[in-house]
Amino acid sequence: MKLLRFLLFPFAVLYDAITRIRNWFFNLGVLKSTSFDIPVIAVGNLSVGGTGKSPQIEYLIRLLKDNYRIAVLSRGYKRKTERFQVVNGTHTAEDVGDEPLQFYKKFKKGVTVAVDADRTNGIQQLLQRSNPPEVVLLDDAYQHRKVTASCYILLTKYNDLYVNDFVLPTGNLRESRRGAKRASVIVVTKCPENLSKSEQEKIVRKINPKSYQKVFFTTIAYDEDLKGTEELAISDLKDKKVLLVTGIANPTPLLNFLKEKEVSFKHLNYPDHHNFTQQDISTIKKAFDELLSEQKIILTTEKDYMRLEGKVDNLNYISIKSDFINEEEVFNSLVLEEIKKKN
Structure with missing residues (x-):
């Protein structure tokens, strides 16, 4: 290389x-x-x-x-829609991108989230709304x-x-x-x-x-309280089999964090912003089924959760902050x- x-x-x-x-x-x-x-x-x-x-x-x-009044404007990387879109509850990560959907779900009561590859047009559209940012x-x-x-x-x-x-x-x-x-x-x-x-x-x-x-x-x-299918703390994972699924640029810090917390896991690693195909979902489900325990979960990042929610069961995610x-x-x-x- x-x-x-x-x-x-x-x-x-x-x-x-x-x-x-x-x-x-x-x-x-x-x-x-x-x-x-x-x-x-x-x-x-x-x-x-x-x-x-x-x-x-x-x-x-x-x-x-x-x-x-805050508005977040992203291009919506790898989204399937075009032009200006204001993110709402009907959108999926495929529609608007995983990060914009993450912002919307976390802050939807006080923040407008929109996507547009043309940022100039995006801001102009936001300013024309009835309650502009x-x-x-x-x-x-x-x-x-x-x-x-x-x-x-x-x-x-x-x-x-x-x-x-x-x-x-x-x-x-x-x-x-x-x-x-x-x-x-x-x-x-x-x-x-x-x-x-x-x-x-x-x-x-x-x-x-x-x-x-x-x-x-x-x-x-890293937030030590997990969200998703069930309420869990990181410490609870010591007694579970964990399938870790990531589609981020660099998962190493998360891997190191889980190891520090004495969490044993199997890792499926995908490219950043990966749109999970049906074949990927089948691979994830198969890997989960092969974990030999009744106490097991799938763990992912908050960004990946936006793309995996509703596609697999027993799914929890870990949040991060700066x-x-x-x-x-x-x-x-x-x-x-x-x-x-x-x-």
């Missing part, structure tokens, strides 16, 4: 040139970028793969929902330059910092590291809980933020200040 990526280096140079020209045209105004009168917060990353966008969006929803959160929209956000939050993984990477296909970056300058906030995600102050400072020096940028550190926290290691109140204040600038 490393050799192949090295051989593809000329294509990476070409890709870098194309994305740089595109960004230059947006900066010059040759390509149109639309601004809105309400606060628009874009959350995204420079790299492909999971950097923890969903937990970060959920953190922002919790921060803002009691004081503002006061703040829009753009999910995975860091490279969507057709909208000028009022605040960009850039996520980068602790063990895969964008400053150590290169553009596709040699590396994993969607655009060069220069794109980080659009961010006013940089969040290093999926850090160890015991990340020391000295290591935080070392990472900040490596990132070398601009004078207007602030770097924060977060970790992923916890700040440093200066949470400073992060909150920065976001709230950005919103007040537009009000």
Whole structure:
């Protein structure tokens, strides 16, 4: 794989040139970028793969929902529908995407969730509704330059910092590291809980933020209370046979968490955002039936639950959230200040 990526280096140079020209045209105004009168917060990353966008969006929803009318706008990755859709109770993950459906089910009483590949049109449609949002959160929209956000939050993984990477296909970056300058906030995600102050400072020096940028550190926290078919705690799984089914970018942290909790499991691993076919469902059911115990469950992630609910029995899921290691109140204040600038 490393050799192949090295051989593809000329294509990476070409890709870098194309994305740089595109960004230059947006900066010059040759390509149109639309601004809105309400606060628009874009959350995204420079790299492909999971950097923890969903937990970060959920953190922002919790921060803002009691004081503002919030809308979350996603493209609805791998959905089968087209154009603008407001997520409702009749939709499935195939209709609107797993993450938008997850946001809707978790926060439906206080948040509007919509999908549209054209983010400009999506925001315009949201603003035409009878009860328009006061703040829009753009999910995975860091490279969507057709909208000028009022605040960009850039996520980068602790063990895969964008400053150590290169553009596709040699590396994993969607655009060069220069794109980080659009961010006013940089969040290093999926850090160890015991990340020391000295290591935080070392990472900040490596990132070398601009004078207007602030770097924060977060970790992923797993909810020890499971949801789904029955009410269970993680500790209850020690006495059960567990079939773990995942379709996420990197299941390793979850595997390590379950091992730390002394949970024995069989793991079926699928690609990120995988749409489970009937054959997949048959494979899952067969693997579950082969677990030699009457005390057994299927465990999955919250995102995968959106695609598996109603297709298999004995299904429970584990939720995650983003916890700040440093200066949470400073992060909150920065976001709230950005919103007040537009009000």
